[in-house]
Amino acid sequence: MGTSETAASFTEGFVEADGFRIRYMEAGQGTPLIHLHGAGGPRLTRGHYLLSQHYRVIAFEMPGFGQSPENTRTATMADLAATMAAAVTAMRIDRFNLLGTSFGGKVALWLAAQQRERVLGLVLEAPAAIRPAGTESPSGTPEEIARRLYAHPEKLGPLPIADPAIQAKTRALVSRLRGPDRDAALEAQMRELATPTLVLFGTLDHVIPPEMGRHYKELLPNCHLVLVYDAGHAISTERPEAFAEVTADFLERHEAFVISRIETVIHP
């Protein structure tokens, strides 16, 4: 299954929420799985497709990212989280699973803290909510950005050319919202957040060091940390099967996902 098949399985929709017209891509049946993308904007991966075999995947384009108009109104991550929660409500979804990637991981944490009863399970893919001091977002030429995002950019083939206008618009928004590298207000919320949470880091993440994962374990009372071998920051692009399997298994079983169900019979 290539990117084209992934794209073909998703359909586009729009929802009005909090004064924004918000685009989303949707595929699959079952319990909703809301995805909040990273600072580079929405991008469907094979990981989304694989998850749509188990869940009703709704990948939002957050206001100000991707094709949406410039967003000068949202002031904080908590505001953005509230907007996205309103978008979920506008889709008549009550309870849901939540997946946040990188920058979207921080939004997802805020959203889960604001909507504790509604978020069934939380998966954070290479979250950027806790960063080493002075962490910079990937920037530069497409090749330079790819070397930050991926462990093995050479295996991925030609990368999409980013639109400079979108990049400029997004960069301003991300700079305004990303907050401090250690966000005391969010971390106070995290200490009280009982939502079952899975934190994923690639072992070759060149944007957020995977060592940041331990802070989530320390702060979140119900957190599991899984390292995805040989993946960079964009785990669901580089190791989509590994990403989707552990994500779906965790969302289905929460902490019981540590009990292996792998069958190892060679010859019956």
Place this chain on the structure above:
Amino acid sequence: MKVSYFETGRYVPPPDLPREWPVPPAAYDPATGAEAFRGMVERVRFVEQLGFDWISVSEHHYSPRILTPSPVVSAAWLAARVPTIKIALLGPIVPTSNPIRIAEELAMLDTLAPGRIVVGLLRGTTNEYLSYDLNPAEARERTDEGMELILKAWTEPQPFGWQGRYFQYRTVSIWPRPQQPPPPTYVLGTSAEAGAFAARKHCGLGVSYGNFESMGQATAYYRQQCAQYGWTPGPDDIIYRANMILGETDDAADEALRRRDKQAPFPVRAALRDALLQADTTRNIAGEKRPANVGGVLPISFCGGPDRVVEQIRRCRETMGAGVLDLSLQDPGAGDTDAMMDGLELFARKVLPRIRDI
């Protein structure tokens, strides 16, 4: 009656140690760990001098309760530093291991310390399956096949292939082989499967912690199976691992029992425990279904002053037929090693001489 001391690598934990399994590695103190392993040698030398017949080591993971993830490493270290006592590995967890590796390492040990190694082959408690990601539904069958393969690797004189259900090898041909004959080997467990396997392979049986009557069911089933295979196990063929609280008087022991921590050390979370219980459904005693034990408090089988304990050991022998007692005189994970040493010394002085002829 023979006696064995169960050495658990006594890591003396600070009071603020996290109590949930798995315990975060950040809480580990290297100096305390080093002290625990220095103490292992001291304790084993001590029980050797006291006249114990064996010491035993086990395999547990991800907490300081029993600080010995590799019984082979424990056994090699102790065999090199303590001159004569037998060392029982009770035991390597077979379903999570490469059986050929187990066969090779045990053969090495048996060659390094000829006549001193005792082997127990173990299915393992349910929570241990989380350590190496074993599917609980496969544990029984992987254990049976793994044990069969280990015994075959020790005894088959020609290179052979193994076309198993769970293991496949095109060539097995281990060096060194164990000394002749192979080390005394026990199957550890109460299940009908364990009893039948041990009987078929002329192995001993090791049971643990349950009360005399229920463990007696397991050993009776084993003996009955042995009879079907045309042999009769002796007392040395049955090990009973148990906790003992020994006091100078019955009252002192009863008081220690009252003070004992009622909570299991380092339990898994309740939701995970329940999920494990649901996943591990094949546990039984001689074919009679029973739930798995996931982090429950292990019972005290022997408690009293010397006279009462001697009587309890007599009853244990009569009920279960066990000829080897593998004892803990303090709960693993409890920090009071001085009290344990006192208990061992008291046991050697007041109990051991009186149970030799039981």
